[in-house]
Amino acid sequence: MGDIKRFAAVNTKIKALDALLLNNKDYELLVTMEEPEDIVLYLKEMTTYKDLFGEEETTRVDINRIERLLKEDIIEKFERLSHYYTDSYKKFYKALFTRYEIENIKLLLRMLIRKETISDLEKHIGQTKYQQVNMKLLAKASSIEDLINQLKGTSYYGLLVYYLEEDSDKMMFYMEMSLDHYYFKYLYKTLEGFSAEDCRLMEESIGQNIDVQNLQWIYRGLKYYGLSPEELLNYTLNLGYYLKYKDLKFLCYTDDMVLLAERIRATKYGDLFLDARQGSLFFELNMERYLLTLMKKLQKEHPMTILDTVVYMHKKEYEVRDIFTLLEAKRYHAPIEDVKKFLVHKVH
């Protein structure tokens, strides 16, 4: 049993928010719809998105705009929850927001490295309250060097500046790895002031997330980017739940890719990599579903802990992602069976 005093208020709030999430019936209906407009109309008329889409036109939907609204909404909702936390729990909660910042930096880096331009870039980049970086300014950077220079004075500068000399195809991989590495380590550190139970629970769920992340790095690092095992081993996070240092070392020092795939499949997470050859998207989906199931299970066993918050945040985020998927899928009229496969939420 967790800490009622600490979580009574926030968990009540979360129960209420949880009830507003889309349910199975919503998903079943949404999947069968024809056009993006139908989806927006349904969300507006039948669900909690009523307030958000209140003034949205539903005859001709601007998908970019809808996506931006949803993104802003999610950040705003999460920011509001932060008032329910104090001391180390607040630190942890704020640390969770670092991910948005990191994802935004990654987006900008990817754009500059691949020399692409994203229309309405500023609209894709949400600003959260707890950011070190002013994203609006950063988005105006004209080159990678410029971007990294602008990050001077933040924790990110030191993480990225090493890789400026790297080939452009490897650069992104290194930078992503470095940023994610930083994020997980930072998040892990905020667990210090947690109660023993919360700490254990978060170590179990974050630890498994780290496990999967490590596996992914090793696989991609060896197969696509030809990193040396020593280097790769140093990038992996030694904070995993099942995969400890010697397991990681064992995997890193695998010469043969077929053997590597076999070895990964032999780990606890083998199932997630089953459709790995179909592209990494499925892998991500598998991972997300796996983590959500895991956390839900833990949540059931341990009521009144920090997990209620974390699970809600994941659910909400996946819901929004599923809405994006649905909108895009309907725009291109993808077959229903395919759409179902791409949703985090399982639809029968």
Next chain:
Amino acid sequence: MAVQKMVMMNLVANLEDLDYLLKKITLSEKVHIVNAVEEIDESNFTLSMMEQNVEEIVNMCGIEAYHDGKNFRTLKEKMKTLVDMMQIEEVVRQEDFNEDYPFDLVVMELEKLYDSVKSLYNRRDRYLKELDQLKQMKVIDLLSKVEIDLSVLHKSRNFHMMLGTLTNEDRKKLSQNYENVPATIMHLGHFQGREALLVVTPMALKTETDRILRSVHFSPIELLRDYITMPTVCLERLYERIAIVKQELKKIDEESMSYRESHGQEVKRCYNQLIMEETIAGLKDNIAMSKRFFYFSGWIAESDSREMKNTLENERSVIIDFKQVEEVSAITPPTLLTNNSLLKPFETLVELYGTPSYEELDPTAFLGISYMLLFGAMFGDLGQGLVLALAGYFITKSPKKNAYGSLLIRMGISSSIFGFFYDSLFGYEHVISSLFASDAFFIRPIENINTILSVSIVMGVVLLLISLGYSIFNKLKAKDYQEGLFGRSGMSGLILYASLLAIVAEKAGLITIATGPLILLSLLCVGLIIVREPLANYVAGHKELYHEGASAYYVESGFDILETFLSMLSNSVSFIRVGAFALNHVGLFIAFHTMAEIIGNAAGEISMFIIGNLLVIFLEGLIVFIQGLRLVYYEMFSKYYTGDGKVFEPVCIEALDKV
């Protein structure tokens, strides 16, 4: 004493006047800008159809957001360098803003100023960098016990030598896998909070080693050529050089100071004109333009609008059109409060709860007066009140401005007025009254406990009645007839509360009135409150009488009426605390007097006087401050105030901080 009436100002003028007009608007600090492009999209931006406007209107078809190629970043960086070098503080000067200047000239002047300090700056930069490197080189200290000549290793053709640092955690990680790292690694020890390593690797494997070191965030230390020798000799040279570099830096500082003497004023002027220009450029994001004209929209207080129009129209050819709030559909106007100087500071307390919405009555006056009354009544002491007022006065005079100083002055004065009538001076009763012949107008709380308690309840009842009045006004203004007429904080609630009060007064024998009709009236009001939703819908002619199910509604409404009775009782009784705190104030002092008597000498008396007063001022002052807030927020605001407005934020100049 009200929420200022706003109008939307739509302005069209020639593009060449853009900078000038924006500057005028910025300096006036009276306009809350809104995005003109969105305004035009929403069709809120309309010009009166007059012949002379034809061209502007035709041009509106080809409208787009304003684009400006100006890049302030390099300019700002140069400015920052200048200000940093000369250590100029307090750069913002109002008079520079009013000066007329072409921006190109400012840029030229800035470049000129920058060029003249550039060599100085570069020199300083070089020395600072060198100093940094030299300090890093001190890592050699960890090798001082080793009698080897580093130059031998450094010159080696087959091996590469590196010195550098990393965190302890990363070092451990690296050491776990030493067997696979193609280098010899020697841990030298602790250096500047990190771990120092000496790494020697075969030339052929340098790239691999570099990559591995990078993955543990190893930061190499650049080895300066002149110092690669025996460690002891090297250290000696290092310290010598550091002293020289520091001296050079000092000289440079002196030079820049003398430059400040001669050119400081110009730099300041440039600075101010630069931030002015940047503010204007920032506003341009909200401006729409066509080929020849630009379009600007902003909220302005109606009282300022005429003057603004006249000033702008006199100086340039512009078309200014004002639109009333009702004509601008989608956006709610921002709230600008005006209050007289007595009540102005209480706006802080209102904003602490929420900004009044544009449609609402400004609660500041009511809050201010009732808060001063409540605070004074709870914390009545002539001496301590004056101390609080004095403290408030000093806060207002301190450079860090905040409204709490002025609040404290008002609270203190109110407290001392009450204190006079309570006959209390620094906790001593009967001191003030001894100066007067008559005792008639003093009321000492501890001697009149029942009077004090009942007066505070009566005061509460009056305040509650006024809040209900505010509530009815606000709700009817917002066209919320359901709550305004039939709700518990509406007309029905007011009548119910008043008749219940009358019944209670009659039972207590204070007044004589026939209770029969009053009871009937109360029952009628209860009925109205219960059926308010269907009733309001019926009157308004809506078909659907219930929002969600009749049975659910009546269950909820039934409990609601129960809660109404409870809260009427508890809200009124809640004000008893006002009297209680007045008593408590005296009570605390009795305790201190008793302690002083126990000590029994003059020193005891004096120390108890000081301790007692300090404790009461800080502790009780704080408690009463909070209790007063509680009363105005919870008992009163919750009845009539929503506070979901938007603050009026006029465009104004911001100092340079983020480069």
